[in-house]
Amino acid sequence: MKKDVLLYTGGEDFAEIINGGGYFVDKTAYMKELLITDAIKNSLFIRPRRFGKTLNLDMIRQFCRINYQNPGDKSYQQKLFVDNGRKLAVAGEYYKEFREKIMGEFPVISISFKTVEGTCFQQAVSQLIYKVGLLYDEFLFLIESSKQDLDDIEKYKKNKSFCKDKQDELDNPQNLNRAISILGTAIPQIASMLYKEYGRKVIVIIDEYDVPLQKAMIAEEPYYNKMLNIIRTLSGNIFKKDNEPWLYKGIVSGCLRIAHQSVFTDANNFTTFGMNDEPYTGFFGFTKEETHKLLNDCGLSDKESEVKEWYDGYRFGNKHIYCPWSLISYCYAATQKDIYAPQPFWVNTSGNDLITIFTDSSMESHNAENIDKLQKLMEGENVDISLMEFTTYPDLRVGVSFDVFMTLMLHTGYVTFAEGSGTVDKVTVRIPNQEILYCFNKKRELLFGENNPYWYNQALKLVDLLMANKTDEAQALISSMLKEFLSIRNTGDELYYHGFMVGVIGIASAAKGISFHEEIESGDGFPDIVLKNDATDTVAVIEFKKGRNERLERIQCAEDAAKQILDKRYAEPYLAEKYKNVFAIGIGFGGKDCYIQTLGNLAKSSI
Template identity: 70%
Template sequence: MKDIKFNIGCEDIEELINGGAYYVDKTAYLKNILMSSSEVKNSLFIRPRRFGKTLNLSMIKEFCKLNYQNPADKTYQQKLFIDNGRSLAVAGEDYSEFRDKVMGEFPVISISFKTVEGSCFQRAVSQLLYKFGMIYDEFDFLSKSSKQDPDDIETYRANKKFCKNQKDELYEPQNLSKAISIISTAIPQIGAMLYQEFGRKVIVIIDEYDVPLQKAVIAEEPYYSKMLEIIRTISGNTFKKDNQPWLYKSVVSGCLRIAHQSVFTDANNFTTYGMGDEPYTGFFGFTQDETGKLLEDCELSDKSSEVKEWYDGYRFGKQHIFCPWSLISYCNQALHSDNDKPQPFWINTSGNDLITMFTKNSMEAHDAGNLSKLQQLLDGERVNITLEEFTTYPDIHDRVSFDVFMTLMLHTGYVTYTEDSDSSGEVTIRIPNQEVLSCFRAKQKFLYGENNPYWFNQAMTLVDLLLENKELQAQELITSMLMSFLSVRNTRSEFYYHGFMTGVLGFACSAKGVEFHEEIEKGSGFPDVVLKKVSTDTVTVLEFKKGNNDRLARIDSANYATAQIIEQKYAEPFLKEGYSKVYGIGIGFGGKDCVVKSLGNMAKKK
């Protein structure tokens, strides 16, 4: 098997190329992005996490970046993109004129908001200030240049010093205000100085613009409106229509398409490219051809069907796109270990918390509609939604609608468009592949276990109700839990309901110190479940039956269950043992509902 080097998680094109790692060539897109018409001055690319946004933006930066010490020198780009033995698209003869005009010709201001977060607003601003401080460090030569206005140099030095010395002192209001001012104006200030220094327009790159907004929503002390104002001000000052002539083009990336009026206020010629927008549908992620070549290079072509099942399924425009993070991780595993079985590589990221929160909120609200639609997706079915344009980042704590949540999931890569669906307005979605399905199922397992306090408390309450013979309250609670339980659509078999009840009661009884027995031989047969609490001298015998999905059928099933308890003498052994409270309860199930019937305290009837 071939010895191919993979640099998993590498987001720096120079490190990847010079390190000899495998690279799927995306340089063919450079010409469109950087030489497109003046109508597309600023580009916003919306793609899911782990689809190569940062690496592609690194490619743009390194290809264009001017040698600030020797502006005529392009040997860095020549070595990185042309003379590397890889035959990249941009090295071709048809790109010769493009290279002359663009390669190594522009000052580049590049910043990533990927790690900007904090439990409170001040900490998030501190993270932003740190990142802008790095930009001031990068272009410090401007503060020593005779071409610059002395007032601009003074401001530059003061801002750089503040970024370094005050980023941890933002609890003081005057420092916080100053920090926000610097963050809001740093890019246009430095951009104008670079234009003055070199007489060349500047390229601005902002990676993951929406991460600070997402983190602001889910923070311990949410601060969304304050962070939105900062991002909006950065955008307005950098991309405004009446800007100075220092800006050539900008490229911005993110996961979520937030309405222009909310973030990109007064933006000049701003064009958003979503997952269905040409000509960039293949710019992020791996196309089918790129995936086929990767597997061939790794001598893994015989695994293509498994790879497709696990990592394909995304539809960007008319193209099938594979998740690059997962595909590279799989190939690396298959080549450098004994394990060539696909597995999830993409799930341990923050987006999964959104699934947990939405499902938990729907459970607490008893929103059977939301939960039923989630189950449809889990069953491999298609679901229709109306895409929502976000004027603010959705606050998942507020029990957002299913359409809002699924639009968010579409942007973050958890669902995708079906083959025959439009990509705007009314659309049809599905879970793309086995990897994402495993993520949903992992969250489902968590939500219905003891680690979820809401679900666990319901199960604990149900044990008490059954041991206290409170049949109507138990009926209401079981029905509520059935409504919430995502696998409820699998209602064809009595074994399903049996598994549901034993699963719920089993872990709750263990926590409460209640004896739990499943299908033990008692009397003339086997009752489905027996609960025994010695401290209160109580036994509850449970029998489950399934009927059709209507009330009369459920009543008949419950009566049939109680009759079986009597006929098979399930309670006799406990009555002989002298328990003072022995309850016989039959439960008739059908669809998402149940009927609970009790025989009362059979010890008193003896």
């Protein structure tokens, strides 16, 4: 272990890492083809969150950015990329011509939508206006230039003033409309003025373009379509085919290539680089070789197998990729805090709202097949899917196919291609590592708690049915729950079903003020569950048995369970206490079904 390795957890500022002596995994070699090739005008990089997109885009920004006060002075980049003693790839002789043509040669406009969200549309627009206001501040020197038209300078001043003074006053419809208009034109306005000022084309970088769309869908007051119109207008005005000649390159990052929405319809030569598109499969994330070197440099080589189990597993093209956020966080904890146990670093910083929405919608639509496939993944199995273009975020709320959802999960880093799988059309996916499995398991735990309204309401309904001895309806409901929510493939004994029923009934009975007893001594033994409600003078004595996954076997088990209630006199104490309703209920389980046999109201039969 080496404590002198300086690790920037979550570091996104290239200059801060280099100048501060921080550890840096060299990705500079990827810039040449991206910035030189004429065929690639605009690029969209699709990668999961926390895979180094922001840092790499900042690296590009700092490499290309012109010295606005002294054009032609490249000393900043020379020190940052070449004369830093790190022997970065771009500092080599092979890249000399590339450095002469690109390094320090372009005005660069860079904006990130990573933190843009709001409980309502106005709040989200306010966040965007704040970010655009920072751009107006960055290039404020333009309004002092004699090269600029007076009308452009006046408009610049007005827009800057609005971003500063009206950012928090968007409840006013007039201000809101003005803000939306500025968002669509601010970057083209600034870019045009930069082009006029320096006579050089502009590079535009947009990081995490799709975050505002996702946040708009999960907000308390969803505003997806309104936000989509803003992003579509903004991208169209920046990357449109017939724009002014100021654009050199556009570079955009995000998690998803959203189809059927025309976000980039008007873009000129827009090329999407997904996880499997060469030559950029290793541009984001850490390769196996880079990870090996990092662990060795940190004195953690002996932890490589454990690190692989937790943070490897992503397959980008033919490369095995590790999650950089998790890996750096792990190495930092190990070298600085002597904490060697892997932790779920990535999933604790990445919103899991999409999983929640999909599972909830699958539950509410009684889509047992979706839940079953999710369970297969959580048990380490591979699942076959057909890759489908993601359509719109709101579709998740009304229901999308498992294939569409898994395509989304593939892009967002929750599943990856299985070994031997193709990467187009029909593919096989799996959960990549222990960290993501931890996330899914935590999500599964939430499905069975009172924080999940649908599950909770089903549990409340089941208790009502059992306490009313409505066994046909209770049987149907329990079987539905088993099919939709639980994996029965690995159930070996009665205890699995016992735990399931105790969990369901225990939560709901407490909420209803019904006494719940598990294996309490009664008669000559210990019934599985006893529910007692003094207010309605009702007791339900419930016994479980498990059989094979066959109908007749379940029926026999239910009958045997009911008979056991009689034979071992489980109901006798409640009959002696003169409860008016004492129901004896036997439940036979097998596979993902059950059968209920009731003996009726024993209190009446004993009169």
